Amino acid sequence: xxxxxxxxxxxxxxxxxxxxxxxxxxxxLLNGVQYGLVLFLVASGLTLIFGILGVINLAHGAFYMLGAxxxxxxxxxxxxxxxxxxxxxxxAFCLGLALEQLxxxxxxxxxxxxxxxxxxxxxxxxxEARQILFGKDVHSVAAPALxxxxxxxxxxxxYPVYRLAVCIFCLLVAVGVFLLIHRTRIGMIVRAGAENRxxxxxxxxxxxxxxxxxxxxxxxxxxxxxxxxxxxxTVFPGMGDGMLILSFVVVVLGGIGSVAGAAIGxxxxxxxxxxxxxxxxxxxxxxxxxxxALVLIWxxxxxxxxxxx
Amino acid sequence: MTPLLAVAGLEAFYGASQxxxxxxxxxxxxxxxxxxxxxxxxxxxxxxxLMGLVPDRRGSIRLDGRDxxxxxxxxxxxxxxxxxxxxxxxxxxxxxxxxxxxxxxxxCGGRRTxxxxxxLALFPRLAERRRHGGQQLSGGEQxxxxxxxxxxxxxxxxxxxxxxxxxxPLVAQEIWRTLDVIRGExxxxxxxxxxxxxxxxxxxxxxxxxxxEIVLAGRPAALAATPGLLxxxxxx
Numbered sequence: 001x002x003x004x005x006x007x008x009x010x011x012x013x014x015x016x017x018x019x020x021x022x023x024x025x026x027x028x029l030l031n032g033v034q035y036g037l038v039l040f041l042v043a044s045g046l047t048l049i050f051g052i053l054g055v056i057n058l059a060h061g062a063f064y065m066l067g068a069x070x071x072x073x074x075x076x077x078x079x080x081x082x083x084x085x086x087x088x089x090x091x092a093f094c095l096g097l098a099l100e101q102l103x104x105x106x107x108x109x110x111x112x113x114x115x116x117x118x119x120x121x122x123x124x125x126x127x128e129a130r131q132i133l134f135g136k137d138v139h140s141v142a143a144p145a146l147x148x149x150x151x152x153x154x155x156x157x158x159y160p161v162y163r164l165a166v167c168i169f170c171l172l173v174a175v176g177v178f179l180l181i182h183r184t185r186i187g188m189i190v191r192a193g194a195e196n197r198x199x200x201x202x203x204x205x206x207x208x209x210x211x212x213x214x215x216x217x218x219x220x221x222x223x224x225x226x227x228x229x230x231x232x233x234t235v236f237p238g239m240g241d242g243m244l245i246l247s248f249v250v251v252v253l254g255g256i257g258s259v260a261g262a263a264i265g266x267x268x269x270x271x272x273x274x275x276x277x278x279x280x281x282x283x284x285x286x287x288x289x290x291x292x293a294l295v296l297i298w299x300x301x302x303x304x305x306x307x308x309x
Numbered sequence: 310m311t312p313l314l315a316v317a318g319l320e321a322f323y324g325a326s327q328x329x330x331x332x333x334x335x336x337x338x339x340x341x342x343x344x345x346x347x348x349x350x351x352x353x354x355x356x357x358x359l360m361g362l363v364p365d366r367r368g369s370i371r372l373d374g375r376d377x378x379x380x381x382x383x384x385x386x387x388x389x390x391x392x393x394x395x396x397x398x399x400x401x402x403x404x405x406x407x408x409x410x411x412x413x414x415x416x417c418g419g420r421r422t423x424x425x426x427x428x429l430a431l432f433p434r435l436a437e438r439r440r441h442g443g444q445q446l447s448g449g450e451q452x453x454x455x456x457x458x459x460x461x462x463x464x465x466x467x468x469x470x471x472x473x474x475x476x477x478p479l480v481a482q483e484i485w486r487t488l489d490v491i492r493g494e495x496x497x498x499x500x501x502x503x504x505x506x507x508x509x510x511x512x513x514x515x516x517x518x519x520x521x522e523i524v525l526a527g528r529p530a531a532l533a534a535t536p537g538l539l540x541x542x543x544x545x
Contacts, residue, residue, distance in 0.1 A: 185411060189411050191402055192411050195403075202385075202391075203386055203462060
């Protein structure tokens with residue numbers, strides 16, 4: 001990645017906007033891709049839940065935060081990051097099943113305002129639960145020993161092994177999700193249900209079960225993102241908020257309900273954000289929205305969105 | 310012997326308006342029933358009610374003696390009814406094969422009359438286009454796909470709503486031919502269509518619906534023998 005180590009004097013790429021050599025570029029590229037891949041985990045769940053259940057889940061970012069706190073708590077409790085990873089995903093999935101049964105199923109077919117209100121309420125409940133269980137301190141989680149350390153790029157620069165592992169892991173999960181949706185019968189049923197719920201039921205597919213599983217899987221994906229990010233970022237109370245907004249940008253960019261679209265959208269947002277901060281620091285906070293506006297002018301239903309019939 | 314389907318006192322409502330008013334209907338095993346009537350008389354609503362797709366329905370529906378009047382559509386489908394909706398309702402984002410495979414299920418008692426191979430053999434056109442997306446198909450091919458998809462659930466009873474509407478005569482003929490084959494395999498069918506002659510050839514019995522009630526029922530030949538009778542209710 002980034003070619004063989006080279007020694008050369010940094011050469012400005014864009015006059016007046018800082019300079020960047022090949023290594024730095026490669027590092028930023030990796031950072032952007034890694035950020036995009038984590039974003040994909042969160043956004044793919046959001047797009048599935050919206051596309052198939054028709055529910056806007058504002059609490060999706062809260063589950064990302066919950067995942068990070070689970071990483072902190074379970075790593076401390078079990079002494080193993082790997083156990084925390086497995087346990088955290090399992091807890092999030094079960095929580096998703098329970099919430100679907102208890103609350104979310106009441107939202108099917110309701111108007112969006114009701115859904116927004118209830119999932120906003122859910123954010124408050126999750127935040128309060130976090131406050132009671134973990135307090136409001138900022139925590140950090142150590143990367144597992146196996147993936148500690150860094151890869152030397154030059155004499156001065158190293159790239160953390162853990163970040164690279166996150167890239168590969170997220171990529172594998174993304175491929176797994178893609179294969180599940182596009183190559184298996186479960187995926188066919190899920191896609192069919194997203195297109196025409198009534199017809200799917202009339203073919204004998206128990207849609208209650210499909211809904212509950214999709215919701216729980218979406219929640220588990222958001223929590224998984226929080227779990228793997230915990231050793232990179234700090235674990236703090238508001239970490240889900242920014243993620244939620246960006247995930248919505250990704251979902252709209254990619255086309256609502258499209259997992260492949262979410263992958264493209266997430267990489268686009270990840271790279272735009274990372275390189276925006278390097279090249280146009282003063283504009284970086286709005287650059288993502290400029291990109292979103294441009295894409296929506298080009299394709300009003302998103303990059304892979306289904307066109308209105 | 311109990312009939313396959315026994316409907317008694319079936320009423321259906323869309324909001325305040327009552328669409329079905331006390332339907333009494335029995336369908337025997339392997340029987341083909343043609344359901345006719347003018348537009349807006351409740352034919353589609355009757356099929357949708359049988360499939361459990363009309364939320365506000367009252368009365369008794371028994372399939373093989375079991376009460377399915379209040380069952381959800383997925384349970385009704387699993388007890389042996391398949392639905393070929395008006396306007397086709399294929400999954401456009403799925404390929405032909407995926408449309409068929411997602412619905413595959415053995416019928417009651419584990420019967421597997423219809424497999425992917427047999428359905429593709431019945432519709433060679435679908436076999437040719439197996440990798441195509443649903444939205445790339447012509448109207449006739451989409452119709453074959455909905456029928457094929459219904460067969461994949463190995464049903465005891467198939468409800469077919471306006472399958473030949475808007476199709477070229479040759480394609481419509483092929484649809485009728487396949488409905489004949491399906492009957493030959495022992496499944497009962499209720500067919501709604503405007504083509505009285507084709508219905509008369511296929512059906513054992515014709516049921517005429519007017520203003521949400523069954524006003525006439527009988528063998529096709531008997532109905533045709535009374536001049537002016539069908540004309541009054543069907544408008545041919």
